[in-house]
Every structure is written in structure tokens, then in C-alpha cells.
Amino acid sequence: MRTIDWRNDRIVLIDQTLLPGTVKVIHVDTVDELIDSIKRLAVRGAPALGVAGALGVALAAKNGDDVREAAEKISKARPTAVNLSWGVGKVLAELDQGAEAMIEEAKHILEDDIRRNADLGRRGAQWLIDRLGPRINVHTHCNAGALACVEWGTALGVVRALQERGAIGHVYLDETRPLLQGARLTAWELQQMGIDHTVVVDSAGPTVLARGLVDAVIVGADRIAANGDVVNKIGTYPLALAAHRAGIPFLVAAPESTIDPDTPDGSQVEIEIRDAAEILGEHTPDGSKALNYAFDVTPADLVTAIVTDERIINGKPLG
Numbered sequence: 001m002r003t004i005d006w007r008n009d010r011i012v013l014i015d016q017t018l019l020p021g022t023v024k025v026i027h028v029d030t031v032d033e034l035i036d037s038i039k040r041l042a043v044r045g046a047p048a049l050g051v052a053g054a055l056g057v058a059l060a061a062k063n064g065d066d067v068r069e070a071a072e073k074i075s076k077a078r079p080t081a082v083n084l085s086w087g088v089g090k091v092l093a094e095l096d097q098g099a100e101a102m103i104e105e106a107k108h109i110l111e112d113d114i115r116r117n118a119d120l121g122r123r124g125a126q127w128l129i130d131r132l133g134p135r136i137n138v139h140t141h142c143n144a145g146a147l148a149c150v151e152w153g154t155a156l157g158v159v160r161a162l163q164e165r166g167a168i169g170h171v172y173l174d175e176t177r178p179l180l181q182g183a184r185l186t187a188w189e190l191q192q193m194g195i196d197h198t199v200v201v202d203s204a205g206p207t208v209l210a211r212g213l214v215d216a217v218i219v220g221a222d223r224i225a226a227n228g229d230v231v232n233k234i235g236t237y238p239l240a241l242a243a244h245r246a247g248i249p250f251l252v253a254a255p256e257s258t259i260d261p262d263t264p265d266g267s268q269v270e271i272e273i274r275d276a277a278e279i280l281g282e283h284t285p286d287g288s289k290a291l292n293y294a295f296d297v298t299p300a301d302l303v304t305a306i307v308t309d310e311r312i313i314n315g316k317p318l319g
């Protein structure tokens, strides 16, 4: 089952807010329904957002909507992952060719995501085996698996390729509060893959590294700036600091569509601040405030290497 797909001229997607308990496929017939699915993280993850953006513009064209207006609204649904506006822009560029051409471009982006992430997964696995093989324990953060893409993950795509080569040891993952993409989604994917894994609380991630329980950290990305700064789920930056301190590789796995050459560095990236209610709950006194950053910035000098579907980038500004 794909995370997101185009069937009978409709967008279909798994509602990830209900996982792991319920696998519910929802049908999206309007741009407003798609925007709601993006905002509430029914569909999420940078590559999946790129595909959602592409399919959303195609849907607008099929429905006879004002396509430019729809493209603008979809792009604004979430600000940080560059893939969303990338996917929107790729299909909007076909506007003059008509709705059928736009649908074909969106379907190409959908199918290409699978190939690109399989390529980057295998490239990243080989990079790790060459340095750390033959059996590698890793720590990962949030969910950068098939549920963040179409059906091949990025960080978990590397794990899947390590498994293909018999080189995956144990995977440690953190819960990733407040929406628990790690404990709910990554744990579920690893269980489906038959890969041994252990969940820790977010703040324990650096201790997992300091105690030598893993050989490398692998994470995804939502936007990679021109200087190599990596924007990813909140909690990534502390892991990069801890990896540097522990002297282990910090590997970022992302397709080329996550690289944003128009943004000079991470300080220029809009970091999504989500509703405080996602953090506050019955355990917190009324009147308490919450600051709910959804992402953070890992400076390029803490990133050992970036693996994409086309290349390995280590320690150099992106060109």
C-alpha cells in the first residue's frame, strides 16, 4: 500500500494520524480536503509533501479550479519542507499544456519518488558499509520512512538497503514528541520490516550515542540550504551535537528535491510553529504557555554527509 497515490482521477492517502492502530485510506476530491490533510499531518514528510503538492495542482486542473490560486494555497499549507512548493511548481509549469499534461507530470513525480529514494537508500547503505560494515547499529529520529514518501523511505530507505545487504544491526529511535512520528510510525515500519528496534524518549538520544550503542545516526530532511545547513524535525540538532561529541557519522538522507539552492543558509528558513495544544495537555496547568517548534536547523559543519539520489555530499557547500 502506497502512502499517497492517484487513482481514478482522485488522490488517495493513508491517514497517518490514525497509525499504528488503524490503517484508513482516505479519498481526496478537492484542494481544500488536501490542504486539511497536509495541515493535520494525515499526509506528512518532505517527499510525500512534494508528491501531495504535485497531485494537488493536478487535482485543481481536473476540477476546473483557478489553478494558480490553488497552487498558492497548497504551497502555503506548511512552510518548512521545500518539497511542497517544489512539487507544486513542477506541475504548475505544465499549465499551458492543459490538465492532462499536468496530471501526467504529477504521476511522473509520484512514480519517480520511489526510484529516487531506492537509489539514495542503496547509495547511503554502501557509504555506511564501506566505513562501518559489515553490521551496523543506527539511531534515527522522527519518521523518514515509506510513510514520509510514496513507498521507499529516505533515512529508513537506507536502513531497508542495509537490510537487503544483511548489514543492519539494531535500530534505536526516539519517540519524537509531540506527535510521536517515531514511536507511532517508525516503530510500525520497522516492525513491518522485521527489523529489531528500541524506542527511547527524545532526550535519551544523545545518551544512546554517548554510550556507544550505535555506529551512526541517519535522519531525513525537510530543506537543505545552499551552504549545507539541514532543516529537519525538532530534536535533530541535539543528535548532531551528540554524534559529533561521540565521534560517529551523522548522515542525512534526502532526494535532490529537498535541496534548496535559493536559500543561502538555515537561518533563512521559516520554521513551522505549530499549535501549543499539541504539547499542552491534562498534565499541564491551565495558563501555561508552550512553544511548539516543528523543526530545527543543524549547521552544515555537524553533518558528516548528505546522501541523495544522485550523489554523496560531504563537507562542501552544495553546488
Ligand SMILES: CSC[C@H]1O[C@H](OP(=O)(O)O)[C@H](O)[C@@H]1O
Pocket (backbone or CB within 6 Å): 044, 045, 046, 047, 141, 142, 143, 144, 145, 148, 149, 154, 155, 181, 219, 220, 221, 222, 232, 233, 234, 294
Ligand atoms: C523523509 S522527510 C521526513 C521528515 O519530515 C518530518 O516532518 P513532519 O513529520 O512534520 O512532516 C520530519 O522532519 C522527517 O525527518
